[in-house]
Amino acid sequence: MSYHDAVTDFIAAMEIEGVKPVEPIATRLASGELIRFRCDGDGKGRQNGWAILYFDDRPAGAFGNYRLGVSRKWKAGDDRSLSPEERAALQREWAEAKQRKLEERQRSEAEAARDALDLWTQSGPARPDHPYAVKKALDVSRLRQRDNRLLIPMFDATGSIWNLQRIDGDGQKRFLRGGRTDGLFCFIGDFSRGGETCCIGEGYATMAAVNRSSGYPCIVAFSAKNIAAVARLWRDARPDLDYIICADDDSHLERNIGREAAEAAALEIGARVATPIGRAA
Known part of the structure; x- marks a missing residue:
């Protein structure tokens, strides 16, 4: 085989x-x-x-x-x-295929990172009258805009931009094709003080609303899949913070993926979980 x-x-x-x-x-x-x-x-x-x-x-x-x-x-x-020979041949094929896939992904992510930095540096400040910003009552002072799309930077632990989330006026969200998303985040608020509460959740608009209502600094993980990786990264970098994982309500799906991911991340880093009364935006 x-x-x-x-x-x-x-x-x-x-x-x-x-x-x-x-x-x-x-x-x-x-x-x-x-x-x-x-x-x-x-x-x-x-x-x-x-x-x-x-x-x-x-x-x-x-x-x-x-x-x-x-x-x-x-x-x-x-x-x-x-046979042992067939097994060894299959293992070599798999290792070679896996290495090719890894190299392809690394090239794609590096290219997307260069595109993200170029797009970010060449774009102007976000306009407060952007339809999505108005609908979600966003403070756009830290965001940028290209044509009709809001740009949200996605950082790694060193502060480097690897990707951008682009949001159309109707709320359609896209990342750069082939770009890295795992372990990337965006932050909202002031993290200079130690020992305070910090919230981690999926969407930028959701976490901006949490920041407005609570005053707590917030971290945007961009997806349920990414919450655990971001939570681990921040717990290791800032163990002085008291973390709350804010769960999206995905009860309209076959599985409530948002809540499951939030609970798993909270359990892993010893955080509390906040669940919405209504469906998360």
């Missing part, structure tokens, strides 16, 4: 169970990490499909679809036992 055969069989097993990707995922599976993707039948902007694939003694993995309630484990068939 080759690496290609294993991936082909894995995707075929997914499709038999009704988990049918509408975008290429074979190359992404080489990362050995959990991936999300859009499936046949998903609504606009939804990514209900998930999968992870390993190449150890025998190729194995798991996949599912949140909308369909499907969750399955998979492994290469027993009738395809590998």
Whole structure:
């Protein structure tokens, strides 16, 4: 069995169970990490499909679809036992594919980081009459604007910009294609004092509202997936702060991903959790 055969069989097993990707995922599976993707039948902007694939003694993995309630484990068939030579060849193929994927991602992230810095430095101050800023009552003094899009910088722990969140007037949000998002954040408020409360949450508008209402400095993680990484980073850098993780209410989805992610992050760093009375904006 080759690496290609294993991936082909894995995707075929997914499709038999009704988990049918509408975008290429074979190359992404080489990362050995959990991936999300859009499936046949998903609504606009939804990514209900998930999968992870390993190449150890025998190729194995798991996949599912949140909308369909499907969750399955998979492994290469027993009738395809590998000889030591075949196993070694498969491991080499997987390692090479994984390295190619890593190098491709690093190049893409570096290019997006250069584009983000150029776009940020060449753009003017955000206008307070931007429709999204007006709707969300945002203080735009720390933001910039290019054409009709608000620009929100996404920093790493050293203060370098790696990406930008761009927000249209109607609230549509996009990151730069191929850009890094993991471990990146934006902050709102004054962090110069020690021993005070600090809030971490997903969206910029949500955390701006928390900052306005509480006076606490806030950290924007941009997504549920990123909250744990950002929480760990800030706990390690500023252990003097008392953290509250602000959960988005995703009860309209098949799983309340926002609340699950917030609770997991809070448990990991020993923080409190704040949940909204109504749905988060």
